[in-house]
Amino acid sequence: MTLAVLQSDGKLHEVPLATGGSVLDRAECTCDDPDRPQLYAEIKLTSFLGPEIQSLAVWVGRECNVTANRTSTSTLCREVSQRDISHTDFQTGGRGSSAPLFQRIPAQALLLPGGEACPTGDTDGASATNSIWFIFTTSGSSSDNYCMLQLPSRTQLPDVPAYATTDPALGGDGAVTIRWQNPTATSTQPQRYQVLCATADGQPVPGKSSSRQYYSVCTSEGLRRQYIDNATTTYPAPTGSVVDGGTGSDAGAADGGTDGGTDGATGGGTDASGGGGGSDAGTGGGSCSGVVTPSGLMQLDPRYLCTNSIDATARQARVTGLTNNETYQFVLVGIDNNGNARAASGVVCARAQQVEDFYTHFRNEGGKAQGFCFIATAAYGSYESPYVQVLRRFRDEVLLPSERGRAFVDWYYRNSPGPAKYIADPAHGTLRWLVRMALWPVIAMAWLWLALGPLGLVLLAAACAAWPMRRRLWHALALGVEAQAQEQAS
Amino acid sequence: MRTPVRTITRRGAGSRSGRWGVWVVLLLGLAPWPALGQRLRPLSPRPENYRSPQRFALEIKFGPYLPAVDSSPGLGDRHPFADVFGSPTVSNNVVTKLNPPSARLLTTVEFDWQFWHGFGSLGVGASVGIMRRTARALAYGDGGVICVDAVNSAPCTRSGDRTAFSVLPLTLELIYRFDVLAKRWRVPLVPYLKGGIAYYLWWAENANGLAGFREPNGAVDRAIGGTWGLVAHPGLAFLLDIIDPAAAQVMDAELGINHVYVFAELNYGWINGFNSKEKIVLSHLTWNAGLAFEF
Numbered sequence: 128m129t130l131a132v133l134q135s136d137g138k139l140h141e142v143p144l145a146t147g148g149s150v151l152d153r154a155e156c157t158c159d160d161p162d163r164p165q166l167y168a169e170i171k172l173t174s175f176l177g178p179e180i181q182s183l184a185v186w187v188g189r190e191c192n193v194t195a196n197r198t199s200t201s202t203l204c205r206e207v208s209q210r211d212i213s214h215t216d217f218q219t220g221g222r223g224s225s226a227p228l229f230q231r232i233p234a235q236a237l238l239l240p241g242g243e244a245c246p247t248g249d250t251d252g253a254s255a256t257n258s259i260w261f262i263f264t265t266s267g268s269s270s271d272n273y274c275m276l277q278l279p280s281r282t283q284l285p286d287v288p289a290y291a292t293t294d295p296a297l298g299g300d301g302a303v304t305i306r307w308q309n310p311t312a313t314s315t316q317p318q319r320y321q322v323l324c325a326t327a328d329g330q331p332v333p334g335k336s337s338s339r340q341y342y343s344v345c346t347s348e349g350l351r352r353q354y355i356d357n358a359t360t361t362y363p364a365p366t367g368s369v370v371d372g373g374t375g376s377d378a379g380a381a382d383g384g385t386d387g388g389t390d391g392a393t394g395g396g397t398d399a400s401g402g403g404g405g406s407d408a409g410t411g412g413g414s415c416s417g418v419v420t421p422s423g424l425m426q427l428d429p430r431y432l433c434t435n436s437i438d439a440t441a442r443q444a445r446v447t448g449l450t451n452n453e454t455y456q457f458v459l460v461g462i463d464n465n466g467n468a469r470a471a472s473g474v475v476c477a478r479a480q481q482v483e484d485f486y487t488h489f490r491n492e493g494g495k496a497q498g499f500c501f502i503a504t505a506a507y508g509s510y511e512s513p514y515v516q517v518l519r520r521f522r523d524e525v526l527l528p529s530e531r532g533r534a535f536v537d538w539y540y541r542n543s544p545g546p547a548k549y550i551a552d553p554a555h556g557t558l559r560w561l562v563r564m565a566l567w568p569v570i571a572m573a574w575l576w577l578a579l580g581p582l583g584l585v586l587l588a589a590a591c592a593a594w595p596m597r598r599r600l601w602h603a604l605a606l607g608v609e610a611q612a613q614e615q616a617s
Numbered sequence: 618m619r620t621p622v623r624t625i626t627r628r629g630a631g632s633r634s635g636r637w638g639v640w641v642v643l644l645l646g647l648a649p650w651p652a653l654g655q656r657l658r659p660l661s662p663r664p665e666n667y668r669s670p671q672r673f674a675l676e677i678k679f680g681p682y683l684p685a686v687d688s689s690p691g692l693g694d695r696h697p698f699a700d701v702f703g704s705p706t707v708s709n710n711v712v713t714k715l716n717p718p719s720a721r722l723l724t725t726v727e728f729d730w731q732f733w734h735g736f737g738s739l740g741v742g743a744s745v746g747i748m749r750r751t752a753r754a755l756a757y758g759d760g761g762v763i764c765v766d767a768v769n770s771a772p773c774t775r776s777g778d779r780t781a782f783s784v785l786p787l788t789l790e791l792i793y794r795f796d797v798l799a800k801r802w803r804v805p806l807v808p809y810l811k812g813g814i815a816y817y818l819w820w821a822e823n824a825n826g827l828a829g830f831r832e833p834n835g836a837v838d839r840a841i842g843g844t845w846g847l848v849a850h851p852g853l854a855f856l857l858d859i860i861d862p863a864a865a866q867v868m869d870a871e872l873g874i875n876h877v878y879v880f881a882e883l884n885y886g887w888i889n890g891f892n893s894k895e896k897i898v899l900s901h902l903t904w905n906a907g908l909a910f911e912f
Contacts, residue, residue: 256854297777482754484780484823486840490830493691496897538839599873
C-alpha cells in the first residue's frame with residue numbers, strides 16, 4: 128500500500144511515505160484540498176477458488192466487516208468506494224486458479240481526510256489508527272469476504288522552536304545565519320529544521336526554492352505534502368497577499384528589531400500555523416522595518432524554502448546564495464519525524480553583507496604571509512626526476528581531486544617560481560643539497576600515501592610504533608592465553 | 618627452520634609488487650614473530666629488578682597557545698589578530714570594547730628516540746600539534762567602514778560568518794633528560810631540556826572554506842603557509858613510578874613501558890621565518906603539561 132497525490136496534471140504521483148510506513152500527518156488529515164492524498168492499494172489474491180466476486184467496496188471506519196455497520200446512516204463506517212469487478216479484472220500470473228492474482232485500484236478515490244481518517248480529538252495530539260476495509264461481495268454467498276488495512280495518523284505538532292534571544296539573524300557574505308535556542312526537554316522536540324526566506328518585498332528568493340520539503344502543510348492554495356521535490360514541482364507563483372508589512376516607523380534604528388510585527392497567519396488549517404498573531408519580528412535581530420511579509424511565508428509555503436533538512440542538533444543555519452546589501456526575512460520551522468511542522472514565532476530579518484575574515488583583515492592591515500613550498504624540481508634538477516614524479520603523482524591523484532588540494536596547488540604555482548629560481552642557481556649547490564635532504568621525508572610520505580592510502584599510512588605508523596614492543600606484546604598475549612588455558616584445565 | 622608464516626609472507630612479497638607488496642610488508646610488521654603453530658611456552662622467570670630495554674618515549678601534552686601574529690612584518694602598530702579574535706565586550710548587541718585575545722588550547726604529540734643513555738639520556742624527538750580558533754568575521758558598518766569596535770565605527774556588530782585560524786606546529790628537537798637523580802637516588806624528578814627547529818603550518822578559513830586575499834592584480838593569495846623557527850622546551854618531569862612501584866614493575870614486564878611521567882615545561886617558540894620580512898609570525902612563550910611514557 129502506498130500513498131499517492133492526484134496533481135493538477137491529472138496524473139497520480141506516488142510519494143514516499145513518512146518514517147515508519149504509512150502514516151498520515153496533520154496536514155494530510157485536515158487539509159480540504161483536491162490534491163489530498165489517496166490510497167493506492169494493491170491487492171494480491173493468492174488463491175481464487177471461491178465463488179465469483181461481483182463487487183469490491185471500500186469502507187473506512189470501525190468494524191466495517193459487520194454488515195449492520197455498513198449503512199449510509201452508520202456512525203461507525205463510511206463507504207468511500209464501490210465498483211463492480213469480475214474475474215477479467217484480475218491478471219492471471221500463471222496457470223489455473225492457484226496462481227497469484229493481482230488487482231490494482233489506481234485512481235480509486237479513497238479519500239481519507241475526515242473523521243474516520245483522523246478521529247476527533249486526535250488532532251490535538253494523540254495518534255490514531257484508521258481502518259480501511261475491502262469488502263468483496265460474492266455471488267451465491269450470504270457472507271462477504273473482506274480484508275482490512277490499517278493506516279495510522281500522527282498529528283501532534285512539534286514544539287515551537289524559539290529564535291536565539293540575541294542575534295537570531297546575522298548577515299554574512301552573501302548569506303545570513305539564523306540562530307535558535309535549544310528546545311525544551313519534551314518528547315515533541317523537532318527532529319529536523321528548515322528555514323524559509325523571502326526578500327524584503329515578500330517574494331521568494333530567486334534560486335532558493337528548489338529545496339526539498341520535509342513537512343506537510345496546508346496553505347491557502349492547498350496541501351503541500353512532504354518529500355515533494357520542489358525542483359521538479361511547479362506551483363503557481365505566489366499571490367501578493369501580505370500580512371502586516373512592517374511599518375517602517377523605526378527606520379533610524381539599526382538594531383532592536385521591535386518593529387515590523389508580523390502577524391502569524393492561520394496557516395490555512397491546523398498545521399504549522401505561524402504561532403499566533405502579532406508576533407515580534409525577532410528581538411535583537413536585524414530590523415524588519417519596511418519589510419513586507421507575505422502570508423505564504425507564515426503559512427510555510429514551500430516556495431519560500433531556503434534550506435534543505437537541518438539536523439535536530441543544529442542550533443544555527445547559514446542561508447547562502449543571497450545578495451549582499453539586500454535585506455531578507457526568515458522563518459524557522461521545526462519538523463517531526465511524521466512531517467508535522469511548526470514555525471517559530473514571527474520572522475527575523477537580516478541583511479547579507481560583505482565581511483572581512485581574519486586573513487583578509489590581516490592583509491588589508493599590511494600583514495605579509497608568504498607561504499611554504501617544496502621546490503622539488505629546482506632541487507633535483509629535472510622535472511623527470513623519479514622523486515619529482517612521486518610528487519607530481521601526489522599532486523595529480525591526491526591534491527587535485529579535492530577543492531583544498533587544488534587551492535594549495537594554485538597557491539604553490541603562484542608563489543614558487545621565485546624561490547625555485549634561487550635554488551636552481553648553480554651558485555647555490557649547497558642549498559640545493561639541503562633542500563633535497565629536507566624533501567626526503569615529504570617524498571617518502573607522498574610515496575607511502577600513494578602506495579597505501581591514508582588508512583595504510585596510519586597502519587604503517589602504528590606498526591612502526593608497535594615494532595619496539597613486539598616481543599613484549601606477544602609474550603603478554605601468550606601469557607594471557609596460557610593462563611586462560613590453565614584456568615579452563617583446572 | 619623457516620616457519621610457515623614467514624614463508625607465506627615472503628612469497629607474497631616476492632610475487633607481487635606495488636600496493637600489494639607494501640601491504641605485505643605492513644602485515645609483516647604487525648605480525649607476531651613466534652610461529653603461529655608453535656606451542657606457547659611460559660616465559661622464563663625474570664629477576665626481581667628486571668628492567669626492559671628503553672629507547673623511546675611518547676608524550677602527549679596540552680597548553681595554551683597565543684601566537685604573536687600581530688608582530689608580523691608590515692603591520693606596524695596595527696593588530697588584525699586582536700581585532701578579529703579579541704574578546705569583544707558587547708552591550709545592547711554592540712561591540713563597545715575589544716579586549717586582547719586569549720590563548721587557545723594547543724594539543725601536541727611527541728615521539729622521541731633516545732639513542733644514548735649515560736649520565737642522563739640524549740635523544741631526538743619529533744612532535745606535531747594542532748591549535749584552532751574561531752571568531753565571527755568582521756562586518757562592514759554604515760559607510761563601508763570595517764566594524765572592529767564601537768570606537769572605530771559605531772554601531773558595531775559582528776557578521777554571522779565564522780572565520781578561523783589554525784596552526785599545526787611541527788618540531789624536530791634534540792632532547793637531554795637528566796634522569797640520574799631518579800635512577801641512582803630514587804628522586805622522582807627529571808629535569809630536561811629540548812631544543813630544535815620548528816615549522817609551523819598555518820591556514821585561515823572563512824565561511825566558504827579556505828580563505829583568500831584578492832591582490833590588486835586580481836590574483837588570489839590563498840591563506841595557507843608555513844613559518845620556520847626555533848623552539849626550546851625546558852621542563853621538569855615527575856616520575857609516577859614512585860607512587861606505585863609494583864604497578865610500574867608490572868607495566869615494564871608485561872608491556873615494556875619503563876616509566877611514566879607527568880611533566881610541565883615552558884614552551885618558547887621563535888617562529889618568525891628567521892626574521893623573514895614575508896612570513897607570518899607565530900612566536901609564543903607559554904607552557905605545556907602532559908604525560909610521558911618511556912618504553
